[in-house]
Structures are given as structure tokens and as C-alpha cells.
Amino acid sequence: MRAVILGGTGALGVALAQRLGRAGWRVEVTGRNPQAMPPELVALGVRFHRLDRSEHGAINALVAADTTLLLDLLAYRAVELRALFPALAAVQCPVVVSSRAVYVDGQGRHLNGGQIPHFPIPLTESQPTVAAAIDGVDPFSRAGYAPSKVAVEQAALDSGLPITILRPSKVHGRRARNARTRDIAQAMCSGAEHIILPQGDSIDHLSAATNIAALIHQLADRPAARILNSADPDTPTARQIVQAIAGHLGWSGSIENGPALAATVANPWSTTHPCVLDTSAAAALGYRPVDTGAQLLAEEVQWVASTLR
Numbered sequence: 001m002r003a004v005i006l007g008g009t010g011a012l013g014v015a016l017a018q019r020l021g022r023a024g025w026r027v028e029v030t031g032r033n034p035q036a037m038p039p040e041l042v043a044l045g046v047r048f049h050r051l052d053r054s055e056h057g058a059i060n061a062l063v064a065a066d067t068t069l070l071l072d073l074l075a076y077r078a079v080e081l082r083a084l085f086p087a088l089a090a091v092q093c094p095v096v097v098s099s100r101a102v103y104v105d106g107q108g109r110h111l112n113g114g115q116i117p118h119f120p121i122p123l124t125e126s127q128p129t130v131a132a133a134i135d136g137v138d139p140f141s142r143a144g145y146a147p148s149k150v151a152v153e154q155a156a157l158d159s160g161l162p163i164t165i166l167r168p169s170k171v172h173g174r175r176a177r178n179a180r181t182r183d184i185a186q187a188m189c190s191g192a193e194h195i196i197l198p199q200g201d202s203i204d205h206l207s208a209a210t211n212i213a214a215l216i217h218q219l220a221d222r223p224a225a226r227i228l229n230s231a232d233p234d235t236p237t238a239r240q241i242v243q244a245i246a247g248h249l250g251w252s253g254s255i256e257n258g259p260a261l262a263a264t265v266a267n268p269w270s271t272t273h274p275c276v277l278d279t280s281a282a283a284a285l286g287y288r289p290v291d292t293g294a295q296l297l298a299e300e301v302q303w304v305a306s307t308l309r
Contacts, residue, residue, distance in 0.1 A: 001020070001023075001024070001025040001026065001068045001069070001220070002025065002026045002027075002028070002066055002067050002068050002069075003016070003017075003020050003025050003026070003027045003028070003067070003068060003069040003070070003071070003220075004027075004028050004029075004030070004062060004063050004067050004069075004070050004071075005017055005027070005028070005029045005030070005070075005071045005073065006029075006030050006053065006059065006070070006071065006072045006073055006074050007029075007030065007031065007053070007072075007073035007074040008029025008030060008031060008041075008046075008071075008073070009029060009031045009033075009036045009037055009038060009041075009048075009175070010073065010175055010176065010177050011171055011172070011173035011174060011175050011176040011177070011209040011300070012071075012073060012097070012168075012171060012173065012209045012212055012213065013029055013071070013073055014038055014040070014041060014173070014174060014175050014209070015173055015174070015209035015210050015212065015213040016071055016209075016212075016213040016216055016217070017029055017041050017044070017046050018040065018041065018044065018213075019210075019213045019214065019217055020069075020217065021041070021044035021045065021046055022044065023217070025068075026045075027041075027044070027045075027046045027047070028046065028047045028048075028049060028062070029041065029046060029047070029048055029049070030048075030049045030050075030051040030053075030059070030062070031048065031049075031050065031051075032050065032051075032052055033050075034048055034050055038175060049062060053074040053080060054080070056080070056083040056084060059084060059087065060083075060084060060086055060087040061087075062087075063084070063087035063088070063090075063091060064086070064087045064090050067087075067090065067091045067092070068091070068092045068093065068220060069091070069092065069093045069094075069095065069216070069220045070087075070088065070091045070093070070094045070095065071095045071097070071216060072084070072094070072095070072096045072097065073097050075096045075097065075098075075152045076139035076140070076145075076148055076149070076152070077135070077139055077148060077151070077152065078132075078133075078135070078148075078151040078152050078154070078155040079135055081096065081152050081155050081156060082155055082159075085159055085161065088159070088161050088163065089161060092220070092221075092223055093162065093164070093219060093220050093221070093222075093223040094161060094162065094163045094164070094223075095163070095164045095165075095166060095216055095219065096152065096153075096156050096163055096164070096165050096166070097165075097166050097168065098149045098150075098152060098153050098165050098166060098167050098227075099145070099146065099149050099167060099168065100123070100167050100168065100169050100205075100229070100275070100277060101145060101146040101149065102129040102130055102146050102149050102150050102153070102167065103117070103119065103123060103127045103128070103129055103130075104117065104127075104128050104129060104130055105117040105118050105119050106118075110130055110146060111146070111275070112142050112143065112145060112146055116271065116272050116273055117273065117275075118273045119273070119274075119275055119276075121274055121276050122276045122277060122278035122279075123229070123275065123276060123277050123278055124229070124278040124280075124281075125167070125227045125228065125229055125278070125281060129146075129150050129153075130146045130147050130150055131147060131150070132147055132150040132151040132153075132154050133147035133148045133150065133151045134151075137151075153165050153227065156225070157225055157227075160225075161225065162223035162224050162225050163225055164219055164223070164224065164225075164226055164227075164228060165226070165227045165228070166212065166215070166216075166227075166228055166229075166230045167227065167228070167229050167230065167277070168207035168212055168229075168230045168231065169204070169205040169206060169207040169229075169230075169231045169232075169275070169277055170204060170205070170206050170207060170268075170269070171207050171208075171209055171212070172206055172207070172208055172209065172293070172296070172297060172299075172300045173208055173209025173210060173296070173299050173300050174209070174299045174300060174302075174303040175303060176209070176300050176303075179300055179303075179304050180268035180269070181245055181268075181297065181300050181301050181304055182304050183265055183266060183268075184242055184245050184265050185245060185249060185301055185304045185305055185308065186304075186308055187264065187265055188245065188246060188249050188251040188253070189249065189305055189308050189309075192253060192264065193253045193254070194253055194254050194255075194256065194264065195242065195253060195254070195255050195256070195264055195265055196256050196257075196258035196262050196263050196264045196265075197238060197239060197242055197255060197256070197257060197258065197263065197264075197265060197267055198257075198258060198259060198260040198262075198263045198267050198270060199238060199257075199260075199267055199270040199271070199272070200237060200238050200239035200242075200255070200257040200267070201237050201238070201239065201257070202237065202238050202267070202269060202270050202271045202272070202274070203235050203236070203237055203238075203269075203271070203274040203275070203276065204238070204269040204270070204271050204274070204275055205231045205232070205235055205275055205276050205277050206231065206232045206236070206241070206269075206293040206297075207230055207231045207232060207277075207293075208232050208289075208290070208291075208293050208296035208297075208299070209299075210290050210291070210296050210299060211230070211231075211232055211233075211289045211290055211291075211293070211296065212230045214287065214288070214289065214290050215228070215230050215282055215287045218285065218286055218287045219285065219287075222285060222286075226281075228279075228281055228282045228285075229277040229278055229279050229281065229282065230277075230279065230282060231276075231277040231279055231293075232289065232292060232293030232296070233279070233289045233292055233293070234292040234293050234294055235274075235276050236293065236294050238267050238269040238270060239255060239257065240294065241269055241294070241297065242255050243255060244294040244295075244297050245297060245301050248297060248298040248301040248302060249301060249302075249305060
């Protein structure tokens with residue numbers, strides 16, 4: 001079994017590469033910086049290819065030969081996904097990562113808009129999405145991100161290929177590039193005795209990289225054109241997330257709810273209306289989470305703590 005992971009040195013790429021490598025797969029990852037290749041992947045025999053996502057010819061050449069599973073973590077523009085269709089046609093199970101940011105509520109509100117959306121709980125894959133972006137929209141802008149992801153999704157579904165589209169929530173894991181636990185872990189590691197957290201009762205669903213990797217592994221021999229939400233089995237409040245971080249770090253200070261003006265840390269899971277993804281479609285395919293999100297937060301928290309030290 002051979003897997004290729006485009007953009008494989010971040011949290012999700014590393015989690016999948018480790019899982020497949022330990023299961024005996026041949027795994028290859030791409031990236032722009034060889035220095036970013038995690039030593040734990042090197043130890044498993046994972047190969048690194050220095051390639052930019054725009055090098056379509058080189059990626060097609062890499063993917064085309066006997067690839068069982070391809071994970072594209074860099075699909076931000078529909079035109080770039082279409083450029084890989086020649087290679088994807090030979091892949092048994094192509095997987096493209098999108099985002100829950102594509103969803104809109106009944107009033108047209110979305111997560112990157114100016115108004116807080118009020119989604120049904122839980123939120124299924126049939127929920128409407130924002131309109132697809134046209135070519136040329138900046139996918140790295142707040143306004144352009146979700147429309148660009150929808151354009152990627154539509155290109156995948158229109159291709160006729162068995163591409164699975166994953167819509168995760170807030171991803172966490174070892175080597176997360178924008179680890180949301182960092183500021184809180186830093187406060188705890190710096191000796192803070194009290195943490196005042198604004199909107200501690202808010203619920204913003206988490207997606208552990210380890211759980212997403214388990215889902216992708218499960219899908220490897222069940223390719224199909226489909227869209228799946230991917231999130232942790234539990235839905236902790238922001239306060240419970242901070243309590244989990246404290247437990248993973250052995251921190252024994254106090255955590256209090258408080259107004260934003262009095263907060264000692266920012267709340268990355270702050271929302272005035274819960275956002276909870278329905279994952280029953282993934283479960284129906286045989287997927288079982290590795291653990292709860294609260295427990296798997298340890299992977300990110302302990303890695304963050306090691307970087308702080």
C-alpha cells in the first residue's frame with residue numbers, strides 16, 4: 001500500500017503518515033522545506049519530496065505510479081485540483097480536505113462573516129454552503145477562504161472521480177501550525193495561578209488530527225465520491241477544554257469565567273452559538289474515533305509545552 005500526502009508536515013499530515021507507516025504502508029509526503037520534515041516520520045521510513053503545490057507536473061509524476069491513497073491538504077483553488085486529475089484518475093482513494101467554514105445558516109450567515117451563524121445542532125453534510133468562488137479569488141483571505149473551498153469541492157464532485165471530501169472542524173494535534181492551545185499552555189507553564197476565560201460555556205467542535213487520520217485510513221479501501229464531516233466524538237465547552245489542558249500539563253491553578261475585558265487569556269473556542277458537526281455518516285462507514293478530543297488534546301498540548309521549554 002502506498003500513500004502520498006500533499007503538505008504532509010503539519011498536524012494532519014503527520015498523524016496520517018504515522019498511522020499508515022506503523023501499519024506497514026509506504027508513505028511519501030511533500031513540502032517546501034526539508035527542515036520541516038519531522039524526525040518521527042524519518043524514523044518510520046517516510047520519504048520527503050521537496051515540491052510546491054503549484055508544481056503540477058512533478059506532483060502528477062509522483063502520484064501516478066501505484067498510489068493507493070492520496071491526501072491533498074493543499075487544495076485551496078479549484079484550478080489546482082483540476083490540474084491533478086490526470087494523476088488522481090489512477091489513485092484508488094483520493095481524499096481532499098475542505099472545511100466546516102463552507103456552511104451557511106438559513107439567513108446566509110457563515111463562520112467567516114460579520115454575523116454569528118445559528119446552525120442546527122448537529123450540523124449535517126446536507127447543510128447549504130456559501131457560493132463557490134470564481135478563479136482568481138484569494139483563498140487565503142477571510143472572505144475568499146470558504147468560497148474557494150466550495151469551488152474545490154464542486155470541482156472534485158464534478159470530476160467523476162471517487163474523491164472523498166472531508167470537512168473537519170477546529171483541527172488540533174502534534175505539530176499544529178497554529179496551535180490554539182499555545183497561549184493557554186504558555187500561561188500555565190509560566191506559572192500563572194489563575195486563568196480568567198471569557199465565554200467559558202461556549203461550544204466549538206474540535207477535530208483531532210489522530211481521529212481524522214483514523215477516518216482516512218478506514219476509507220482507503222472504500223473509495224467513493226462523497227462529503228463527510230470529521231470531528232471528535234465529544235463536544236466539550238471552552239472551560240472543559242482548558243481543564244483538559246490543565247490536566248495534561250499537571251497545572252493546578254483555578255479557572256474562572258469572566259468578561260472579555262478581564263480575561264487573562266484569549267478564548268479560541270469562543271462563540272455565542274454552538275457549532276457541532278454531525279459525524280454519523282462517517283460512523284456508518286465503519287469509522288470509530290481513536291479517543292475523545294479532550295484526551296487527544298494531550299498530543300498538541302505536550303508538543304506545545306516542549307517547544308516552550
